Amino acid sequence: MLSFVLCFFMMFLLGVAVVVLSPSPYFSALGLVFVAVSGCIVILYHGGTFLSLVLVLLYLGGMMVVFVYLAALAADPY
Numbered sequence: 001m002l003s004f005v006l007c008f009f010m011m012f013l014l015g016v017a018v019v020v021l022s023p024s025p026y027f028s029a030l031g032l033v034f035v036a037v038s039g040c041i042v043i044l045y046h047g048g049t050f051l052s053l054v055l056v057l058l059y060l061g062g063m064m065v066v067f068v069y070l071a072a073l074a075a076d077p078y
Helices: 002-021 023-047 047-074
Strands: none
Touching: 002 023, 023 047
């Protein structure tokens, strides 16, 4: 089971790298969703079911609002 947590932690770090290194705001928002989901799975594995559920509902809901606002205002060719 340690490899399960380690795999999702590596996915978390990969998502952080996508957020930091991506030139387009669309890919950064997708990376933030990836980071949030992989972080929720790690928290869920450690027994934080309520915290994981709150993180998914509130954080990803807020990120969706910000992403829609960003997509409406961004003038990227991506």
